[in-house]
Amino acid sequence: MGKFKDLFVKRHTEFSPFYRWHHWIRFFSIIFLIISGFYIAYPFLSPEVDPNPTGFLYAKGRTFHEIAGFIMISMFIGKMYYFFFVKSDRDEMRSFKDLFSVKKWMKQIGYYLLISKHPVLSGAYNVLQLVAYLALYLMLTFLIITGLILYMHVYHDSFLAFLNTPLTYLEVMFGGLASVREIHHVLTWGIIVFIIAHVYMSVFNAIYGKEGTIDSIVSGYKWEIPESEK
Amino acid sequence: MEQEKLYQSLSDRLGKLSKFPRMKDDGKSIASLLEEHGFSRRDFMKWAASMTALLALPASFTPLMAQAAELTDRLPVIWLHMAECTGCSESLLRSDAPTIDSLIFDYISLEYHETLMAAAGWQAEETLESSIKKYKGRYVLMVEGGIPSGESSFYLTVGPKGQTGESHAKEAADNALAIFAIGTCSSFGGVQAAAPNPTNAQPLHKVTQKPVINVPGCPPSEKNIVGNVLQYILFGTLPALDAYNRPKWAYGKRIHDQCERRGHFDAGEFVQEFGDEGAKKGYCLYKVGCKGPYTFNNCSRERFNQHTSWPVQAGHGCIGCSEPDFWDKMGPFESPLADRLYHSVFRGLGADATADKIGATILTVTALGIAAHAAISVIKKPKE
Numbered sequence: 001m002g003k004f005k006d007l008f009v010k011r012h013t014e015f016s017p018f019y020r021w022h023h024w025i026r027f028f029s030i031i032f033l034i035i036s037g038f039y040i041a042y043p044f045l046s047p048e049v050d051p052n053p054t055g056f057l058y059a060k061g062r063t064f065h066e067i068a069g070f071i072m073i074s075m076f077i078g079k080m081y082y083f084f085f086v087k088s089d090r091d092e093m094r095s096f097k098d099l100f101s102v103k104k105w106m107k108q109i110g111y112y113l114l115i116s117k118h119p120v121l122s123g124a125y126n127v128l129q130l131v132a133y134l135a136l137y138l139m140l141t142f143l144i145i146t147g148l149i150l151y152m153h154v155y156h157d158s159f160l161a162f163l164n165t166p167l168t169y170l171e172v173m174f175g176g177l178a179s180v181r182e183i184h185h186v187l188t189w190g191i192i193v194f195i196i197a198h199v200y201m202s203v204f205n206a207i208y209g210k211e212g213t214i215d216s217i218v219s220g221y222k223w224e225i226p227e228s229e230k
Numbered sequence: 231m232e233q234e235k236l237y238q239s240l241s242d243r244l245g246k247l248s249k250f251p252r253m254k255d256d257g258k259s260i261a262s263l264l265e266e267h268g269f270s271r272r273d274f275m276k277w278a279a280s281m282t283a284l285l286a287l288p289a290s291f292t293p294l295m296a297q298a299a300e301l302t303d304r305l306p307v308i309w310l311h312m313a314e315c316t317g318c319s320e321s322l323l324r325s326d327a328p329t330i331d332s333l334i335f336d337y338i339s340l341e342y343h344e345t346l347m348a349a350a351g352w353q354a355e356e357t358l359e360s361s362i363k364k365y366k367g368r369y370v371l372m373v374e375g376g377i378p379s380g381e382s383s384f385y386l387t388v389g390p391k392g393q394t395g396e397s398h399a400k401e402a403a404d405n406a407l408a409i410f411a412i413g414t415c416s417s418f419g420g421v422q423a424a425a426p427n428p429t430n431a432q433p434l435h436k437v438t439q440k441p442v443i444n445v446p447g448c449p450p451s452e453k454n455i456v457g458n459v460l461q462y463i464l465f466g467t468l469p470a471l472d473a474y475n476r477p478k479w480a481y482g483k484r485i486h487d488q489c490e491r492r493g494h495f496d497a498g499e500f501v502q503e504f505g506d507e508g509a510k511k512g513y514c515l516y517k518v519g520c521k522g523p524y525t526f527n528n529c530s531r532e533r534f535n536q537h538t539s540w541p542v543q544a545g546h547g548c549i550g551c552s553e554p555d556f557w558d559k560m561g562p563f564e565s566p567l568a569d570r571l572y573h574s575v576f577r578g579l580g581a582d583a584t585a586d587k588i589g590a591t592i593l594t595v596t597a598l599g600i601a602a603h604a605a606i607s608v609i610k611k612p613k614e
Contacts, residue, residue: 041568043517046498058498112603114610153484172473177484178524178550178559178567182585185568189589193596200600208607 014213014222016089018082023217026075029068030191036065037188062154069147076140094123095130118209129201132194139190145170146184153177233288243466244297252303253341253365260300260334267333274299277330284457284532285464286479298463299330302339305463306369308361309343309412310402312395313386313422313431314375318413319345321449321534322456329536331456339459341369355389358398362405370459371406373399376415376422376431385429396437403438408468410443410458411435414551417444418474424557435475443468444475446527448551453532454480474554476526485522485548488530491515504564509545519564520547527552 015023039045039061047054082089098104098121108126110116119126125133149171152160160167174180206214212223264274278296282289309319323332323346340346341361349357361369378385379396386395403409411434414420423431435442445454458477461469469477486492494500494514501508501518514520522530525548533540542548550560562569569584 042566043498043500046500046502054497054499056497059496061498062496114607114612153487168473176524176554176559177526178521178553178556181524181567182559182570186585186589189585189592192589193592196593196596196600200604204604204607208612210612 008226009223010226011221011223013220014216015220017220018078019089020217020220022075022079022082026072026079029072029075030195032068033065033072034188034192036061036068037185040065041185066151066154069144069151072140073144076144091124095121095125095127097122098127099130101127132197136191136194139187139194143184143187143191146174146180146187149174149177149180150184233290237291237294240291240294240464244294244301244464247301247304247463248297250304253306253339254303260303264330264333267328269330269333274330281453281457281460284453284479284528285461294464295460298460299334301463302334302459305339305459306341306361306365307335307339307372307459308341308358308365308369308402308406309372309374310395310399311344311388312373312375312377312399312416313429314413314415314420316345316374318374318447318449318455319343321447322452329452331452335456335459339370341365352390355391358389358402362402366405368407369405370462371402371409372412372455373402373409373416373434374412376419377434377437378429379432379437380430382430399434399437403434403440403442406440408443408462409434409438409440410445412445412455413450414446414448414556417446417476417552418554418556420448421557424555441468442475443471443477445480446474446476446552447529448556450552451529451532451534454528472526476552480528481526481552483526483528485525485527485530485542488528489522489542490530491542504545515542515545515547517566518547519549519562519566521550521553521556521560521563521567522548524560524567525550525553525556 040058043058043061045057047057083092098119104119104121105127107116107119108128111118112128145167148160148163149167152164152167156164171177171180174183202214202217206212210225216222261271261274265271275292275296278299279289279292281299282292282295285295287295311319322335342358344354347354347357375395377383377396377399378394383394383396387393388395388398411417415422415431416434419427419431419433422429423433433442433444435444443458445458447454457480458469461477461479469479472478472481474481486495489495491512491514494512495516499508499511499513501513501515503509504518516523520542522542529540529548530542533543547564549563550556553560560567562571568586572583572585572588
């Protein structure tokens with residue numbers, strides 16, 4: 001194998017089946033939400049001017065945006081439950097410990113600046129990663145709330161009727177429906193930037209950190225060189 | 231059953247009200263006045279039926295509405311002008327011919343209205359003071375216009391005594407039975423309260439402690455103005471309100487929900503630019519800036535000038551004029567909300583920046599950063 005030496009590597013489970021499934025369902029729903037969202041904001045596709053009834057393209061775009069939205073919300077709720085209540089997932093919680101360590105911060109930034117070794121982590125995520133994820137969840141929360149407020153004025157019954165009072169309160173707090181719509185749009189850009197950075201970081205860590213972790217989100221496994229082999 | 235009960239209670243109320251004396255002693259009833267101006271009983275009943283429908287009451291309530299209209303001479307209205315353009319008064323008065331609405335309003339119930347009255351100067355001031363005194367706690371106050379307040383209140387100085395508009399509004403509100411803010415300016419501040427709000431114009435509800443019913447619009451339709459008076463005579467209570475204190479019977483739905491072009495919206499058939507093929511066919515105006523989806527009002531149902539037309543019918547999108555801060559929030563008026571411009575303070579840098587432009591810029595910077603980082607990480611070995 002040329003300059004590579006043969007190593008004995010340990011396989012351990014990095015992501016549970018739930019974690020992987022939720023990740024990919026969420027990924028595809030978010031991608032669809034972004035594309036259909038931009039279409040709703042500015043309908044770049046229009047049918048030819050035609051006197052006959054058309055396929056109701058815009059209404060369909062909105063419908064599927066809403067469906068994808070509810071899929072995304074259910075994944076959000078599922079992941080929240082997983083994060084707070086599932087015992088085998090305590091690793092995520094443990095990451096918070098590192099937030100208060102200046103050394104871990106310095107080392108982590110140093111690692112990304114390619115000048116120091118990766119710090120040993122207390123939990124699943126490093127500090128920068130954790131802060132990025134917290135920002136993601138904050139953005140998602142506001143996207144969900146603003147999305148529901150916008151949906152409330154399209155569909156008035158059942159679940160949305162139940163949420164009407166609190167959502168109306170929030171609508172006024174955001175400064176009216178137009179502001180709600182604007183916040184929804186601006187936060188989407190935050191999500192786009194997050195996705196790009198997230199994918200790059202995963203690839204970077206998998207290659208540069210020699211952990212092959214890009215597979216783990218599909219297979220669930222992570223490959224590690226045991227201490228005895230180093 | 232419910233309906234009969236309501237009918238009975240409203241009927242009782244009107245019965246009691248009719249026992250009160252008329253405000254003016256010249257003895258002309260509304261019925262005779264209408265006849266004098268060429269309205270037949272039939273015209274009047276038709277009008278009453280349409281007002282009943284406007285307030286979302288059953289058609290069987292039409293006789294009550296007619297009776298309520300005939301009792302408007304028991305309810306004095308004081309109308310104040312603040313910092314405004316008189317557009318709301320115009321909306322009420324400038325119909326193609328004198329309508330029943332304007333007749334009832336101008337001839338009967340309006341006790342004080344600066345545009346309409348003949349009095350001026352000291353005389354006018356005397357009229358205002360004496361009507362407030364005479365009808366203390368019994369009149370309906372309607373205020374048009376934003377109110378420069380606090381240290382800036384001098385920007386609106388009215389009358390021979392040089393009083394500020396704010397003090398006028400406060401005094402009139404303190405002694406009123408019910409208060410309606412007519413138009414977007416007195417409801418939410420309107421155009422003159424738009425950033426940077428040089429005169430510190432405030433909506434009426436910021437100036438008084440009493441409950442204020444907002445009837446926004448720039449201008450609101452004459453039906454929404456008169457409808458509020460009739461609603462008050464009929465029920466004797468303030469109407470059901472939304473989160474911005476707007477009567478739900480008028481502002482409960484979005485322009486978009488009942489728009490005549492809504493089918494084209496769902497079909498994805500949009501006017502791409504003014505004057506194109508789609509515009510001729512009456513396609514949806516969303517892409518040329520219609521703000522109907524964010525605006526609560528009944529224009530798409532009631533229209534203006536006796537149901538003649540309204541902006542969307544005339545081929546221009548809604549500008550969202552009945553929403554709070556519409557001047558700052560709904561612009562640019564002729565492109566979708568996503569094209570809103572963010573005026574930055576960096577020496578005008580990005581004065582034409584939309585959310586998408588800023589987003590794409592950040593994305594480009596991110597991509598460049600990633601490319602640079604990736605390139606360096608290929609050369610530089612990981613620390614073992």
